[in-house]
Amino acid sequence: MSHNNFLYLLNEALDKQHIQLALDSVKTFRAADLADVLSQLPFENSQVLLQHLPDRAYVFTYLSPDVQMKFANALPRQTLAEIVGEMSSDKRADLFKSLNQQQQDALLPALAQAEREDIRLLSSFVEGTAGAIMSSEYATLKPDLNVQDAIKMLRLEALDTETIYFAYVLDEARKLLGVISLKQLILAKEEQNIADLMTTNIVSAFVDTDQDEVAKTIARYDLLALPVIDHQGVMVGIVTYDDAMDVASEEATEDFLKAGAVNADRKLSLKSAPILLLYQRRVYWLVFLVFGSLLSGLGIAHFEDIIAANIVLVFFLPLLVGSGGNAGSQSATLMVRALATGDVHFKDWFYLLSRESLVALCLGGTMAMAVSALGYFRGDEMVALVLALSMLTIVMMGCLIGMSLPFVLNRFGMDPASASAPLVTSICDAKGVLIYLFIASQLLL
Amino acid sequence: MSHNNFLYLLNEALDKQHIQLALDSVKTFRAADLADVLSQLPFENSQVLLQHLPDRAYVFTYLSPDVQMKFANALPRQTLAEIVGEMSSDKRADLFKSLNQQQQDALLPALAQAEREDIRLLSSFVEGTAGAIMSSEYATLKPDLNVQDAIKMLRLEALDTETIYFAYVLDEARKLLGVISLKQLILAKEEQNIADLMTTNIVSAFVDTDQDEVAKTIARYDLLALPVIDHQGVMVGIVTYDDAMDVASEEATEDFLKAGAVNADRKLSLKSAPILLLYQRRVYWLVFLVFGSLLSGLGIAHFEDIIAANIVLVFFLPLLVGSGGNAGSQSATLMVRALATGDVHFKDWFYLLSRESLVALCLGGTMAMAVSALGYFRGDEMVALVLALSMLTIVMMGCLIGMSLPFVLNRFGMDPASASAPLVTSICDAKGVLIYLFIASQLLL
Structure with missing residues (x-):
């Protein structure tokens, strides 16, 4: 059926x-x-x-x-x-x-x-903190219980807790002393004391810790649940692994949409969100990016003479400008994701930039060879030279801009994930027009 | 310290x-x-x-x-x-x-x-299947045990299993009969039978189920572990929630990099991958996208006369073409992520396209008004009209192309996530040049 x-x-x-x-x-x-x-x-x-x-x-x-x-x-x-x-x-x-x-x-x-x-x-x-995603239903034990009584306690608490696989050992003031797992209890002798068995070296989060941080901690240490404490050390809740999975998925969505220049909202449903909301999420960036395009336009207007004298240049304009934008988008994408997963950190910037320069040199070199062959075919040796030099410079600068933008945004207190492909493309377009036409004006006039 | x-x-x-x-x-x-x-x-x-x-x-x-x-x-x-x-x-x-x-x-x-x-x-x-990420260490029980003996069994098995919080009830042929949690065992009476307590309505995966599917199932049902069976129903392993979290993060990385036109490899580390590998991952798309740019160039070359006669058109070229690409990237980004999270499905295409048309109309209308004001300022009423019409058409078509591309790629057996911003931008650039200069040639000559 x-x-x-x-x-x-x-x-x-x-x-x-x-x-x-x-x-x-x-x-x-x-x-x-x-x-x-x-x-x-x-x-x-x-x-x-x-x-x-x-x-x-x-x-x-x-x-x-x-x-x-x-x-x-x-x-x-x-x-x-x-x-x-x-x-x-x-x-x-x-x-x-x-x-x-x-x-x-x-x-x-x-x-x-x-x-x-x-x-x-x-x-x-506050939304986005550990406090906002935590549950207040968790199993607690007193440190002076023995194993047999502790298991009895957990049995009684089972209905009112999210999990009984971990129990939190609290003192009279509800300060967090230790954690004990049901596995530890099952394996221990019945008369052993909780205080002697519990793990006192606890990973925890504060109520105002960022939810993304909480999710990363749970993933890093493969925890089932993370205890949440206030700044006096009093236990107030737990965040469970399934909530951490939801947070990780929401954060990935947010970053992904930002990369496409959609003002990210992790609860934005493409299927059921109102048309007006979808419009609002997108129009902001579209209008903002107009300024980048206007810069490109101004660059072209400035070099009108050289274009008029060498009309073959126009044919290659989209190719040169586009390649710089594409290479820059790749760099920004790699960097934004590596920052999000913790593969790289802001302090690695110089090291990454030096590596990126090498990659950019190879990419720019490959593209320069390809485009200069085309240029020779449609123009002459000088056109081929202009194209090769422009392509190499444009691709290399595109890569370095794409790689640096997330860091620059972060410096100005913005989310590095806002270094979207469309933003990088707009910046690289303007820069590409200027580099190409400047090199052409120097070599061809 | x-x-x-x-x-x-x-x-x-x-x-x-x-x-x-x-x-x-x-x-x-x-x-x-x-x-x-x-x-x-x-x-x-x-x-x-x-x-x-x-x-x-x-x-x-x-x-x-x-x-x-x-x-x-x-x-x-x-x-x-x-x-x-x-x-x-x-x-x-x-x-x-x-x-x-x-x-x-x-x-x-x-x-x-x-x-x-x-x-x-x-x-x-095979890499990427449940079999490749599963563990063969899981706790098993026989259906005719009582609770007391079952707990004793789990205690013995604890050292050799990834988790004792779930035990799998197998028959003599190791076929999966049911699942029982340690919580159920702790809450049950000691003399009750496993066969009477166990859950027989089991969620499981086959060894050859895609790992992404496995991760989604674990997240959907908030499972701690998912049993993996072969096609004869024989249990062969479990995938635990922490492995599912890793898979989800890897898949998100893969999609994110694809969106930036980087040939995705979930284990690509920006920090430690060899330069040559990073080059290979990127050069493929850069070269491929050249063809889109060449199309744009051919379009410009074709309409050389209209450009020469109305040099003001060139100033607006990057703006019109860029806006179409940006709007298209947004659409593709929203669609790719919504498909990945399961928010929308391929069968929703017509419905989504009709919604997108409305959003695109609003976005195109806004941009058309803005650009026609600029056009009137730098040109005249006719230029303003050309710009408004072109912008509206280009943005709307950009959105529809961006939204459709993931579906088209899927039709041809490719990953919809390959509908990257740079790919959409390249296609939209060529289309934008043609639309703009065609409209201009009809109205201005």
Whole structure:
């Protein structure tokens, strides 16, 4: 049975109020798949199905933010409050932050006191920090417990925590003393003390650590979860590996879009974002890049005479200018990604520039040979010489500009990822026109 | 004490053969940090330190492939065999695959029979598939065990498995029957049967499933590990979440570099790759893109007369042509990333194209207004009209080309991510020249 047939039958069952039949037909589905099904059903029926799902709060967290908002607007307040109450703390805070003031005010009184406080705390952290992505549900142990009692404790806490595979050992003031894994507990003797077993050499993040930093730390040390502490050392939450994976994917999207001169927003959906939003994200750069093109135009206007006297030069203009832009885009792309993955650092700039000069020399040399052959064919030896010299200079300068731009942007407090291919191309175009026509004017007039 | 001071002292201690002092000074270091330290020490001393580290095989897995190879070439064969024997099965197979035939032949006899077979098996899978990234060390249970015995089994298996948080329930023929988590075991009653507790609705991958697919599945269902089976349903390995994170990061790098027209290689290090390799990765696209530029040149040559008669047109050429390329790059970038993250699918093409047309109309309209004002200022009403019409057409066509190119490439069996900004720019440049000069020739002659 195809997926579409299945959806059709499920929809029929819901139309006819055959709730149990509908539930039975999706009982082997995982939460992520159920969320897809809900997004594809007519909204009326998806509401009915969601309300009857046994794991509805968990499924709800897998819905995309815009679908979540649709449900939040339509569900009876009490049902919404129940779902929100059952959601994991980090996902709940995310949802709460997307609600408008009126919706927030309507929802809060329907929640339990502890949930209200939890939401208020988690919503208070700045977007993009560890605090904003952390969960407040983690297992804790006291240092003086023995292994047998610790496992009993974890069993009791299991329902209210994101993971029981790691437990955090806290003192009376909730300061983080150590970490112990369930594996360590299982392998230890029952009467051993937590304080003797726990790892005290802990990797942690502060609440205001950048989320990208958090994701990188989790990936670097292959952690399941990273404890988050405030600046007094008091434990406030954990970030789990699955949230780190989401952050890494969002950051990659942001960088990727910036590289294409799209004002990046990690939650921009090409499929469902409003047309106007997509327009706004793009028009800024398009207009900004006009200035680069105008510079090229001015360069051409300035050298009008040499162009008029050697019309063959115009034929090669796009080739020379384009090659410089392409080589520069490559350099900028390599540099931006290497900075993002931590392969290189800003302090390596001089070393990288010297390597890049060698690569640029080889690339420029290859292109110069190719274009001078073409120039000889369409013009004469002098044209070939002008083209070869121009190509070599343009490609080399393009590479060095492309490689340096991320560093320059960083110096001015901007994201190095804004060194997009279109930006590099615009700069290199203007520079290419000037170099080409200047060399031509010196050698041909 | 700064990191450089620390390295200096550590190096001194190793120079003077104070091994215990050196070991004490790094005893709080994690494997990833130790690998960094090893890469920064003079090679002689890093060999000494590595050989004495208690967790040397684990630290070794964190070294970059080129540093691993350096050690593999330098270490005594017996030491290398010991390290390789202790490494996790997936990392060991990766290392083995990077050795040349002679090194492989030297290493194999020094290993135990089981390790040899494991290496041979894991090395036999095609790069980029689940088989090539999976580990063969996972915990297994029999379905007729009770919980108490199962936990005892896991305790025994703990040292030889990547994780004991999930155990795979296999029948006599090693076919995968179900999965059970340590959390389920801890929460269950001691006398319950594994067969009654295990989850039988399993997400799994085949050995030949694409690694990108595997990483996406792990992220989608927030799994800790994904079991890998052959086409007979026999379990052969697991892929863990940390390997999935590495794959996701590599795939993002590959796409990012392709977007900048760098022939992507996920293991290309900007810092340490040979100059010649960097040259090869880039020259291919640079030369290929020459053809686009030549087309632009031919277009200009064809319309020489109209340019000569209206020299003001040349001033606006880079602006019009550049804007089309920039808008097209944006479209291609948005599309490539949306395809990579699964936000859109190839079947959505018509829908996306209709949305893109609207966005392109708005962008083209904005740019047309801006450029026609400039045109009126430097020329007259007719020039302004030519510029407005050209800009609108060029930007709209640029967007539609940028959006369609990933689909076209996919149709021809190529990676849609090859629709790089430079490629789109080259195509759009040629198209822009033709549109602009054609419109000018119709309205101005």
